[in-house]
Amino acid sequence: MSMMVTRAHVQAMLDVEAALAEAEASLGVIPENAARAIRAAARAETFDASALQADASLAGNIAIPLIRRLTEKVAVADPDAARYVHWGATSQDIIDTALVLQLRDRVPGILQDFVRASNAAAVHAERHAMTPMAGRTWLQQATPITFGLKAAGWVDALDRVGRTLRIAFDGAMVLQFGGASGTLAAFGEHGPAITEALAARLTLAVPALPWHAHRDRLASLACALGVATGTAGTIARDVGLLAQTEVGEAHEAGGDGGGSSSMPHKQNPVRVAIAAAAAVRAPGLVATMIAAMSQEHERALGGWQAEWDTLPELVTVSGDAGRALAELLEGLVVNPERMQANLEAAGGLGLAEAVAMRLAPALGKQEAHARVQRAARQAVDERRAFVDVLAEDPAITAVLDRSSLERTLRPENYLGSSAAFVGNVLARHGKT
Numbered sequence: 001m002s003m004m005v006t007r008a009h010v011q012a013m014l015d016v017e018a019a020l021a022e023a024e025a026s027l028g029v030i031p032e033n034a035a036r037a038i039r040a041a042a043r044a045e046t047f048d049a050s051a052l053q054a055d056a057s058l059a060g061n062i063a064i065p066l067i068r069r070l071t072e073k074v075a076v077a078d079p080d081a082a083r084y085v086h087w088g089a090t091s092q093d094i095i096d097t098a099l100v101l102q103l104r105d106r107v108p109g110i111l112q113d114f115v116r117a118s119n120a121a122a123v124h125a126e127r128h129a130m131t132p133m134a135g136r137t138w139l140q141q142a143t144p145i146t147f148g149l150k151a152a153g154w155v156d157a158l159d160r161v162g163r164t165l166r167i168a169f170d171g172a173m174v175l176q177f178g179g180a181s182g183t184l185a186a187f188g189e190h191g192p193a194i195t196e197a198l199a200a201r202l203t204l205a206v207p208a209l210p211w212h213a214h215r216d217r218l219a220s221l222a223c224a225l226g227v228a229t230g231t232a233g234t235i236a237r238d239v240g241l242l243a244q245t246e247v248g249e250a251h252e253a254g255g256d257g258g259g260s261s262s263m264p265h266k267q268n269p270v271r272v273a274i275a276a277a278a279a280v281r282a283p284g285l286v287a288t289m290i291a292a293m294s295q296e297h298e299r300a301l302g303g304w305q306a307e308w309d310t311l312p313e314l315v316t317v318s319g320d321a322g323r324a325l326a327e328l329l330e331g332l333v334v335n336p337e338r339m340q341a342n343l344e345a346a347g348g349l350g351l352a353e354a355v356a357m358r359l360a361p362a363l364g365k366q367e368a369h370a371r372v373q374r375a376a377r378q379a380v381d382e383r384r385a386f387v388d389v390l391a392e393d394p395a396i397t398a399v400l401d402r403s404s405l406e407r408t409l410r411p412e413n414y415l416g417s418s419a420a421f422v423g424n425v426l427a428r429h430g431k432t
Contacts, residue, residue: 004309005053005062007044008105012098013066014042016202020089020177023197029190030084037081041073061305063091088179088186088194092212092299096176099311100204103221106315107169111162113322114228117235118158120329122429124151129422132411133249133339134350139241141350144343144411147250147334149418152425154235154329159429161228168224172217175199178210181298213295215307222311225318226286232321233279239328240272248338253331271328278321285314340411348386348409352376355390355400355408362399371396 018039025035047069055065067086075082086094129148134141177195178184184191199206211217243251252271288310292303343350352372359368371393379386387409391402400408407413 004312005049005056007049008102009062009098010047010049010052010066011044012101013063013094014044014047014070015101016094016097017067017070017086018042019201020194020198021084021087023194023201024084024087026197027190027193029187029194030087031081033078034081034084037074037078038070038085040077041070046073061091061095063094067091067094088184089177090180092304093177093179093210095308096212097202097204099218100173100176101202102312103169103315104173106319107165107221107225110225110228110315110319110322111165111169113319113326114158114162114165114232116326117232117322117329118155118162118429120326120332121151121154121158121235122426124148124329124332124334125155125422126426128334128336129419130412130415131334131336131339132343132415133336134343134346136241141342141346143350143353144414146415146418146422147336147339148422150238152422154238155429156425157231157235161224161231165221165224165228168217168221172221173204174207174211174217175202175204176207176211178212182210182212184210212299213297213304215289215293215295215303218307218311219289219293222286222289222314225314226282229275229282229318229321230279232275232325235325236272236275236279236328239332240269240276243269243272247342248335249342250332250334252328253333271324274324275321275328278317278324281317282314282321285310285317289314343411347379349376349379351409351411351414352386354414355396355405358404358408359396359399363395 018035021030021035021038024030025032047066052062052065052069056062059065071082071085074085125148127148128151129146131147132144133147133150135143135145175195175198177198179186179191184195187194195206239250239252241247242249251267252269254267288306292300292306292310295303352375356365356368356372359372362368363371372390375389375393375396376386378384379389382389387402387405390396390400390405396405
């Protein structure tokens with residue numbers, strides 16, 4: 001039972017220990033020279049991370065061997081100061097607060113990558129607001145949309161998850177400091193003052209009380225990371241489907257990567273794969289964080305420990321997704337000609353609803369739908385042009401002549417409110 005120990009992780013815990021000593025010294029709880037000695041010894045490069053990890057598996061957590069070795073290092077320079085290492089704190093205070101510090105280092109970069117992705121998608125939305133393409137439902141061609149509308153959907157989703165992630169991140173930037181059972185009894189009346197001083201030194205918020213067994217802040221951040229990663233996954237899958245050889249409507253920019261070990265012609269969608277794979281991995285990690293919320297009394301047995309590797313891994317997975325998505329959308333190559341060709345390949349069947357709606361005022365909704373449906377099936381079965389089959393039905397031509405049918409079957413004439421929706425999203429995006 002241990003967490004993966006890195007130099008950054010060790011330094012974060014040492015930073016908490018040093019800040020704690022300085023906060024206590026500022027209030028006269030420990031000597032000033034002790035705080036200086038602790039700060040001087042709190043350098044991760046002088047600690048063996050692999051040895052700490054091995055010891056942690058026996059001690060139950062990483063803080064115990066770290067504090068022992070920090071104490072030894074302080075004692076070399078000032079034996080008296082070594083008495084004040086970790087004064088009044090508990091292991092969870094150090095581990096949790098160090099985790100918060102690491103999140104503060106990592107999550108803003110993830111947020112920025114999702115902003116990059118949203119900004120890149122907004123460029124495509126504006127540029128292709130009126131570029132027709134096939135809408136697809138159940139992986140089949142439906143009525144036409146615009147590529148700008150699809151990209152605007154990406155923008156809107158990315159902006160939403162970005163806001164949610166920012167709120168969850170801000171909410172998690174909270175000090176953990178409660179001592180043995182969350183009362184800070186070791187400090188007498190100085191507990192609240194030391195808490196304030198420690199939080200100020202670490203630039204973290206002060207909670208109403210210690211949160212050793214209440215993990216909602218971290219779980220909320222995990223959920224926000226999971227949803228953001230899932231959003232990256234759905235966008236990546238869109239691009240992956242559009243990039244299929246038989247579709248060819250958009251693809252990620254080429255480069256040195258993406259080749260096949262056996263097929264010289266291949267240019268595989270690497271960034272799509274990274275984001276899509278991250279979206280597959282994230283739900284299990286989020287589920288573990290939610291399951292770990294059920295913690296016992298003042299310090300958990302198992303639930304807290306389950307978080308140690310889970311949340312850092314989720315941060316890594318989400319970071320991979322955000323970075324890959326930003327690079328994907330910034331370099332996305334769009335092919336309007338293939339979009340048009342694929343619309344035409346359907347022989348106008350994607351505009352069947354448009355014909356039915358034009359007929360409905362005269363024939364009634366159900367009758368119009370039935371006649372157009374029969375014509376569509378006949379066109380497919382006989383491999384004939386949809387417009388030719390429609391034009392053979394006297395009930396249809398009594399309402400729409402051949403030229404009217406042809407106009408109705410043009411994708412650009414049945415884009416509905418696509419442009420308005422794109423405009424709505426871009427206006428809101430500009431304000432975020």
